[in-house]
Amino acid sequence: xxxxxxxxxxxxxxxxxxxxxxxxxxxxxxxxxxxxxxxxxxxxxxxxxxxxxxxxxxxxxxxxxxxxxxxxxxxxxxxxxxxxxxxxxxxxxxxxxxxxxxxxxxxxxxxxxxxxxxxxxxxxxxxxxxxxxxxxxxxxxxxxxxxxxxxxxxxxxxxxxxxxxxxxxxxxxxxxxxxxxxxxxxxxx
Numbered sequence: 734x735x736x737x738x739x740x741x742x743x744x745x746x747x748x749x750x751x752x753x754x755x756x757x758x759x760x761x762x763x764x765x766x767x768x769x770x771x772x773x774x775x776x777x778x779x780x781x782x783x784x785x786x787x788x789x790x791x792x793x794x795x796x797x798x799x800x801x802x803x804x805x806x807x808x809x810x811x812x813x814x815x816x817x818x819x820x821x822x823x824x825x826x827x828x829x830x831x832x833x834x835x836x837x838x839x840x841x842x843x844x845x846x847x848x849x850x851x852x853x854x855x856x857x858x859x860x861x862x863x864x865x866x867x868x869x870x871x872x873x874x875x876x877x878x879x880x881x882x883x884x885x886x887x888x889x890x891x892x893x894x895x896x897x898x899x900x901x902x903x904x905x906x907x908x909x910x911x912x913x914x915x916x917x918x919x920x921x922x
Contacts, residue, residue, distance in 0.1 A: 809881060810851070810919060812879060812880060812881055813852075813880070813881065813917050813918060813919040814855075814880045814916055814917065814918045814919070815918070815919050816845075816853075816918055816919060816920055819841060819855070819918075822841075822880055822916065823839060823841065825878075825879070825880070826839055826859075827839075829871070829874050829875075829878075830861065830871070833863070833867050833870050833871050833874065834863060834867055835861045835862065835863035835867050835868060835871050836861065836862045836863060837859065837860070837861045837862075838859070838860040838861075839857065839858070839859055840857070840858040840859075841855050841856075841857055841916075842855045842856035842857065845918050845920060846915075847920065848917075851919055851920055852917060852918075852919065852920060853917070853918050853920035854883075854915040854916065854917050854918065855915065855916050855918055856913070856914075856915055857882065857912075857913075857914045857915060857916050858911075858912070858913055858914075859910075859911070859912040859913075859914065860909065860910070860911055860912075861909070861910040861912070862907050862908070862909045862910070863907065863908065863910075864906075864907065864908065865889075865908050868889070868908055868910045871910070872884075872887070872910070875912075875914075880916055880917070881916075881917050882914050882915060882916040882917065883914060883915045883917075884912055884913075884914045885913045885914055885915060886911075886912070886913040887910060887911065887912045887913075888910070888911045889908055889909070889910055890908065890909045890911070891906055891907075891908055891909075
């Protein structure tokens with residue numbers, strides 16, 4: 734059998750082992766769990782901060798885009814025909830036709846079509862006659878017009894010859910250009 738001294742060593746070793754196990758269970762394991770929870774919360778916080786950072790970057794890009802678009806919208810609204818300035822528009826169109834040596838007939842619709850808040854469109858029927866190069870310049874000038882307009886339809890048609898004699902070589906026959914368009918007007922009420 735075991736001697737008392739050996740029994741004491743076994744009991745002391747068992748007691749020290751039990752004490753170490755008790756220390757591990759009561760002190761180290763809760764600290765380990767606490768460290769794991771803190772690590773998870775730090776990881777979650779980091780992920781949330783990264784999401785917020787990305788959201789802030791997108792918001793900043795959106796604000797830059799919005800300011801760019803707002804400048805463009807302001808510029809376009811600044812170019813719009815103001816309600817009541819239809820006569821200036823017609824005079825500008827007549828000046829353009831005269832400059833390009835085009836005979837023009839304009840019919841501006843009676844009432845604007847409401848598009849959205851502060852924006853409406855007048856229908857515009859244009860009939861222009863002249864030689865082909867002048868009519869092409871006329872179309873280009875309409876595209877670059879100070880007042881934004883949309884050409885919905887256009888058609889070129891050659892003028893009919895009244896004489897039985899064939900046209901001379903190098904002489905340009907008159908062409909008629911028919912345009913249906915909309916001119917935009919700032920519709921403040």
